[in-house]
Structure formats: C-alpha cells, structure tokens
Amino acid sequence: MYTLAADEKSTLVMVYTQNAMVRGEVVTKDNARVNTWLRTDAAPRFVHLLRASVLVFGGSPVKAFTHQEYYLPLAQVIAIHLAPPHTEAVDYEENEANRMMAQVTAQVGSFTFKGELRISAQSNVVASLDLAKMQWLSMYNLEIKNPFLPQMPPIKTNLALVSPTSVHFAEDH
Numbered sequence: 001m002y003t004l005a006a007d008e009k010s011t012l013v014m015v016y017t018q019n020a021m022v023r024g025e026v027v028t029k030d031n032a033r034v035n036t037w038l039r040t041d042a043a044p045r046f047v048h049l050l051r052a053s054v055l056v057f058g059g060s061p062v063k064a065f066t067h068q069e070y071y072l073p074l075a076q077v078i079a080i081h082l083a084p085p086h087t088e089a090v091d092y093e094e095n096e097a098n099r100m101m102a103q104v105t106a107q108v109g110s111f112t113f114k115g116e117l118r119i120s121a122q123s124n125v126v127a128s129l130d131l132a133k134m135q136w137l138s139m140y141n142l143e144i145k146n147p148f149l150p151q152m153p154p155i156k157t158n159l160a161l162v163s164p165t166s167v168h169f170a171e172d173h
Contacts, residue, residue: 024052081160
C-alpha cells in the first residue's frame with residue numbers, strides 16, 4: 001500500500017468518466033486545494049486514488065470493483081468533486097459585480113448534475129460556454145443522480161469541476 005510522503009495528503013473525492021464513477025482518496029500535495037487542483041500546473045497525467053471503489057456502467061447490471069490503489073488517466077476524467085459531506089470554499093467572490101448564477105443540468109456520463117454556472121450578467125449560458133476556453137469549468141450547488149441507480153440517494157455538493165467539452169449541458173429556467 002502506498003505511503004504518503006511528508007508533503008502529501010489524501011482527500012476523499014468522487015471522479016467521473018464516460019462509463020465509470022470512482023470514489024476514493026486522491027493523493028495531492030499538502031498545499032493543493034482539491035476543488036481547483038486540476039486547473040493548476042500541478043495537475044497530474046494520472047489521478048492517483050487510494051482505497052478506490054469503482055462503479056462501471058455499460059452493461060446490466062452495473063459492475064462494482066475495489067482497488068487499494070487506482071490510477072485514472074486525467075484525459076478520461078470528465079468531472080470531480082469532494083465526496084460529501086466534505087467541502088471546500090467556492091472559487092469565486094460572492095460580491096463580484098456583473099455576475100449571476102444560471103441554472104443548468106449537465107449530463108456527466110450516466111450521471112445528471114443539476115446545479116449552477118457562474119456567468120456574466122450581460123451574457124447567457126451558450127455564449128459563456130462558447131467563450132470559456134478553460135479545460136475545467138466549475139459547477140455549484142449540485143444535486144447528482146443516476147437513473148441506472150435509482151436506489152442511490154442524490155449526492156449533494158457545493159462545487160464540482162467538469163470538463164465542458166466532455167459533458168452535455170441543458171439550461172434550466
């Protein structure tokens with residue numbers, strides 16, 4: 001089993017790909033803020049997870065696996081967030097002028113992320129998505145469900161990073 005270095009920490013997260021969801025402890029540097037980590041130069045090529053529980057979708061029934069260590073190519077990650085009830089502060093200023101929250105639903109693999117995007121008050125969702133050149137987009141105040149797991153209660157989290165070019169968005173009015 002992996003031993004954390006003196007300058008490392010593990011944080012319980014949920015990571016999503018097109019056909020899987022992984023819940024495990026991600027290994028990062030002590031000073032890394034997990035909610036924004038993938039936006040930094042410190043983002044790895046492989047997300048290293050300890051004590052990983054993996055749900056694989058694509059057949060019936062859903063398949064579950066566990067691994068002491070799991071390495072997930074970052075290129076396959078389409079969303080990540082802290083596992084509830086853990087939270088970190090959001091990545092914006094509440095009093096920022098000319099910004100508003102837009103209600104959206106994102107289809108993240110087989111999961112539905114219902115939440116908010118922070119956009120310009122003079123814009124709309126489609127223009128904001130077109131102009132955003134970021135590899136990772138923040139979604140806020142989320143409720144996450146999966147229609148293939150009706151027995152799973154909704155997951156609630158205050159912030160998730162999603163890959164805007166790998167998920168589908170719907171605007172909710």
